[in-house]
Amino acid sequence: MLTYVLDASLQQPLYEQLSEAVKSDILAGHLKSGDKLPSKISLADHLGVSKITVENAYAQLLAEGYIYSRERSGYYVEDIQVAGFSASLDANPAFSGASAGVFIPEIPSEASEENRSASSAAAELFPFSVWSRLMRGVILDSGPDILAPGPGQGLRQLREAIAKDLFKRRGMSVDPGQIFIGAGSEYFYNMLVQFFGRTRKYALENPGHRKIGFVYEANDAEIVPLKLDQGGVIPGELEKSGAEIAHITPFNHFPTGAVMPIGRRQQIMSWLVAGENRYIIEDDYDSEFRFSGRPIPSMQSMDTSGRIIYINTFSRTIAPAIRISYMILPAGLVEPWRTKMGFYNCTVPSFEQLTLTKFIEGGYFERHINRLKKHYSGLLESLKSVVLRPEFAEYCKIINAGSGLNFILEFKDIPADSNLRSLLNLYLPQASLIEDYCIAPDARYDNCAVVDYTGLSPEKFGEGLALLVTTIYAK
Amino acid sequence: MLTYVLDASLQQPLYEQLSEAVKSDILAGHLKSGDKLPSKISLADHLGVSKITVENAYAQLLAEGYIYSRERSGYYVEDIQVAGFSASLDANPAFSGASAGVFIPEIPSEASEENRSASSAAAELFPFSVWSRLMRGVILDSGPDILAPGPGQGLRQLREAIAKDLFKRRGMSVDPGQIFIGAGSEYFYNMLVQFFGRTRKYALENPGHRKIGFVYEANDAEIVPLKLDQGGVIPGELEKSGAEIAHITPFNHFPTGAVMPIGRRQQIMSWLVAGENRYIIEDDYDSEFRFSGRPIPSMQSMDTSGRIIYINTFSRTIAPAIRISYMILPAGLVEPWRTKMGFYNCTVPSFEQLTLTKFIEGGYFERHINRLKKHYSGLLESLKSVVLRPEFAEYCKIINAGSGLNFILEFKDIPADSNLRSLLNLYLPQASLIEDYCIAPDARYDNCAVVDYTGLSPEKFGEGLALLVTTIYAK
Numbered sequence: 001m002l003t004y005v006l007d008a009s010l011q012q013p014l015y016e017q018l019s020e021a022v023k024s025d026i027l028a029g030h031l032k033s034g035d036k037l038p039s040k041i042s043l044a045d046h047l048g049v050s051k052i053t054v055e056n057a058y059a060q061l062l063a064e065g066y067i068y069s070r071e072r073s074g075y076y077v078e079d080i081q082v083a084g085f086s087a088s089l090d091a092n093p094a095f096s097g098a099s100a101g102v103f104i105p106e107i108p109s110e111a112s113e114e115n116r117s118a119s120s121a122a123a124e125l126f127p128f129s130v131w132s133r134l135m136r137g138v139i140l141d142s143g144p145d146i147l148a149p150g151p152g153q154g155l156r157q158l159r160e161a162i163a164k165d166l167f168k169r170r171g172m173s174v175d176p177g178q179i180f181i182g183a184g185s186e187y188f189y190n191m192l193v194q195f196f197g198r199t200r201k202y203a204l205e206n207p208g209h210r211k212i213g214f215v216y217e218a219n220d221a222e223i224v225p226l227k228l229d230q231g232g233v234i235p236g237e238l239e240k241s242g243a244e245i246a247h248i249t250p251f252n253h254f255p256t257g258a259v260m261p262i263g264r265r266q267q268i269m270s271w272l273v274a275g276e277n278r279y280i281i282e283d284d285y286d287s288e289f290r291f292s293g294r295p296i297p298s299m300q301s302m303d304t305s306g307r308i309i310y311i312n313t314f315s316r317t318i319a320p321a322i323r324i325s326y327m328i329l330p331a332g333l334v335e336p337w338r339t340k341m342g343f344y345n346c347t348v349p350s351f352e353q354l355t356l357t358k359f360i361e362g363g364y365f366e367r368h369i370n371r372l373k374k375h376y377s378g379l380l381e382s383l384k385s386v387v388l389r390p391e392f393a394e395y396c397k398i399i400n401a402g403s404g405l406n407f408i409l410e411f412k413d414i415p416a417d418s419n420l421r422s423l424l425n426l427y428l429p430q431a432s433l434i435e436d437y438c439i440a441p442d443a444r445y446d447n448c449a450v451v452d453y454t455g456l457s458p459e460k461f462g463e464g465l466a467l468l469v470t471t472i473y474a475k
Numbered sequence: 476m477l478t479y480v481l482d483a484s485l486q487q488p489l490y491e492q493l494s495e496a497v498k499s500d501i502l503a504g505h506l507k508s509g510d511k512l513p514s515k516i517s518l519a520d521h522l523g524v525s526k527i528t529v530e531n532a533y534a535q536l537l538a539e540g541y542i543y544s545r546e547r548s549g550y551y552v553e554d555i556q557v558a559g560f561s562a563s564l565d566a567n568p569a570f571s572g573a574s575a576g577v578f579i580p581e582i583p584s585e586a587s588e589e590n591r592s593a594s595s596a597a598a599e600l601f602p603f604s605v606w607s608r609l610m611r612g613v614i615l616d617s618g619p620d621i622l623a624p625g626p627g628q629g630l631r632q633l634r635e636a637i638a639k640d641l642f643k644r645r646g647m648s649v650d651p652g653q654i655f656i657g658a659g660s661e662y663f664y665n666m667l668v669q670f671f672g673r674t675r676k677y678a679l680e681n682p683g684h685r686k687i688g689f690v691y692e693a694n695d696a697e698i699v700p701l702k703l704d705q706g707g708v709i710p711g712e713l714e715k716s717g718a719e720i721a722h723i724t725p726f727n728h729f730p731t732g733a734v735m736p737i738g739r740r741q742q743i744m745s746w747l748v749a750g751e752n753r754y755i756i757e758d759d760y761d762s763e764f765r766f767s768g769r770p771i772p773s774m775q776s777m778d779t780s781g782r783i784i785y786i787n788t789f790s791r792t793i794a795p796a797i798r799i800s801y802m803i804l805p806a807g808l809v810e811p812w813r814t815k816m817g818f819y820n821c822t823v824p825s826f827e828q829l830t831l832t833k834f835i836e837g838g839y840f841e842r843h844i845n846r847l848k849k850h851y852s853g854l855l856e857s858l859k860s861v862v863l864r865p866e867f868a869e870y871c872k873i874i875n876a877g878s879g880l881n882f883i884l885e886f887k888d889i890p891a892d893s894n895l896r897s898l899l900n901l902y903l904p905q906a907s908l909i910e911d912y913c914i915a916p917d918a919r920y921d922n923c924a925v926v927d928y929t930g931l932s933p934e935k936f937g938e939g940l941a942l943l944v945t946t947i948y949a950k
Contacts, residue, residue: 058653129613136610139607150796183798184820197695198695218816220672321820321826323622323823341693343689347658349798352827
């Protein structure tokens with residue numbers, strides 16, 4: 001049986017030590033595809049740890065796609081090396097949350113109703129007193145310097161703080177020199193098209209973040225939609241697309257929160273290195289909102305090719321109105337970027353950058369994220385329990401893989417004559433039709449709605465759902 | 476003789492009442508091209524006002540190009556209707572500051588050395604205590620709202636404040652609905668290319684703001700350089716260029732501070748309305764820094780065609796690090812813009828917008844501009860007097876028309892073997908070669924340097940100049 005030395009005196013939780021140990025055995029090939037893992041109880045006994053510890057470790061491995069489970073059988077090592085991966089993936093209940101075949105990226109529009117509610121929810125949790133104190137501090141400490149023009153790349157202090165935070169929270173090791181600060185992710189989409197050029201083909205997830213497509217189209221860049229399955233982008237589709245640059249969200253696919261499993265990531269990596277001018281833009285939007293286990297590693301942190309550009313934003317973790325995003329370039333692209341794009345000034349005020357720096361360095365950012373995660377995961381649970389009520393359970397179900405600030409509300413065969421869109425507008429304004437987020441329509445989504453639950457109370461949800469269900473089915 | 480009723484009890488200064496009266500008589504045709512105006516003394520007697528009043532009025536009319544003066548002869552009405560305007564312009568000493576034929580737009584790079592000094596100079600004058608108090612006020616008053624996503628166009632309050640300020644300071648009447656807030660002018664250059672499309676020809680002043688060209692080039696838009704003369708863009712050149720969109724700076728042409736005279740503006744307007752899809756992007760950068768008389772009206776405020784887009788920035792008047800610019804669209808373009816570009820979020824944090832709103836509404840902005848103008852005009856004068864010293868006067872002269880934060884330092888026939896660039900780097904780092912600001916090189920500029928004087932003390936200037944002159948000529 002698997003034997004590892006777990007050290008309770010270490011800062012790293014036991015379940016993490018265990019999952020890391022199993023992970024490295026899988027990657028080293030000591031555990032082979034299809035190998036059955038010991039049952040939780042027996043492994044717990046064997047290692048002298050609690051069953052919870054093993055459960056958490058397996059859950060983490062499951063979520064990252066290293067193992068899969070079979071009903072009433074147990075846990076097996078995933079086939080993460082060969083291309084036949086997706087075959088075994090189909091039988092992989094780790095993605096059963098997605099097995100309805102519904103994957104709808106969102107419009108991350110801070111101007112949308114959903115986001116207003118999101119921001120108000122976040123606002124209640126946001127430590128204003130701290131933020132305002134930090135701002136006053138910046139004004140007093142920096143004096144005239146906050147008026148001095150900062151480097152176009154963003155202030156060094158902030159880039160260092162972000163690098164430290166990414167290392168601590170995501171295990172990413174990034175040099176501050178690779179980090180660029182900008183006013184929102186859309187800004188970087190624009191810059192990236194200018195940098196890579198609009199004569200290249202850009203592959204986007206379909207359904208995908210609509211706004212990403214809007215920006216590429218506004219730049220007259222050719223975009224190719226990519227078909228998805230439960231594991232996210234299908235490597236074969238990417239190959240077929242003939243695209244050189246893939247703009248993808250391997251983490252937390254909206255709205256299922258599905259995570260691209262490790263095997264699939266490796267296949268995408270193989271596509272990446274197979275062509276000379278291929279690049280991946282990893283959009284890590286909402287990656288902070290994973291409600292169980294530790295964060296999934298980013299593809300950027302797995303990258304050895306130097307061809308992955310990483311983008312993330314503070315507009316969801318702090319506030320939409322903050323308008324600070326950052327981009328991490330592979331070390332090899334930093335100089336070319338400076339040469340071609342260096343004339344651009346930084347679009348974020350130094351003052352905001354300095355305040356955010358203090359917010360991160362002071363540990364307030366991490367605490368705020370944890371507050372948000374606690375708030376949203378609790379809210380998500382209570383909303384799930386609403387749908388499980390007998391009066392709703394037979395008509396609809398919630399699909400969410402435990403991350404992100406949205407879930408899918410799937411209705412059972414809606415009568416053809418009912419106008420779901422207008423009913424949602426009427427009774428559940430936080431919900432929208434999935435077709436609104438599709439580049440190309442897809443019949444699979446006809447009975448589904450996307451719900452941004454960030455501003456939704458269980459009471460309001462119950463009332464709205466009652467009206468919806470009666471109107472749709474009680475005919 | 477000209478007879479006007481001037482009312483000292485009005486808020487409007489007498490010289491303004493007088494210049495306005497003469498202006499309307501010229502536009503109405505009551506005063507014809509070539510008409511001689513009465514001498515200052517006789518008109519002062521006739522109207523019962525001081526000679527200073529008439530002098531200021533004539534100076535204003537001169538600067539705006541309504542009249543011109545002939546040495547030892549007097550003042551004459553400019554020919555502002557016919558195309559032959561530039562002929563009479565050549566004889567127009569109102570532009571003698573530019574008669575060396577040197578017109579070099581700048582790179583408005585907030586990251587440049589020049590701007591660092593500019594910002595430090597501005598920083599000393601900036602009312603920190605007020606700004607920080609306003610920020611604290613915003614935090615307390617707005618609470619969670621500063622985290623709420625604002626409209627993509629920018630906060631209504633700020634757009635109203637800007638509209639009021641423009642009306643008060645520039646006599647521009649603009650609806651807040653026409654104003655868009657963005658993170659720097661470069662941002663709007665990018666957006667404008669996306670809006671108008673990159674298949675059109677964009678005409679840029681040559682020499683011109685290099686960064687404008689960089690942005691258009693980065694967007695793969697075709698740019699056409701426009702030849703300039705003392706009055707700015709030559710209408711014939713614009714016609715020849717075949718461009719549909721002209722990106723120009725009719726006010727305060729860098730670094731001469733030359734102003735496009737009214738007659739020339741009307742010719743540009745005729746070009747504008749002669750073609751269906753023609754537009755002008757009026758870049759009003761540094762228009763606040765006019766040191767005498769009242770501000771020159773913008774072309775936008777003269778526009779009846781609905782085809783002029785106006786851009787200005789707070790990065791020079793408040794601070795480079797503030798990163799707030801605004802664009803004014805013709806009313807007719809607002810809806811098309813919202814339709815095509817409406818998905819973009821505002822790139823400026825709400826917090827900065829709210830603070831700036833209070834800063835403008837409280838009258839602090841206008842006061843700060845006046846402080847800056849006083850500071851820079853005084854500095855410019857003392858620097859001019861340095862160059863007038865006998866040891867310098869025979870070798871070089873300053874060319875500046877009394878606006879802007881730069882002047883041209885023209886040297887008299889520099890020996891061929893002297894390397895002006897390295898000498899400037901060595902002895903006068905605030906100066907740069909004019910060829911650095913030219914899209915295409917021009918021999919006229921070989922003996923000229925551009926000096927950003929914002930951070931330059933008369934002492935430092937004197938020392939640097941002494942070393943320069945000795946090294947260049949004492950051979």
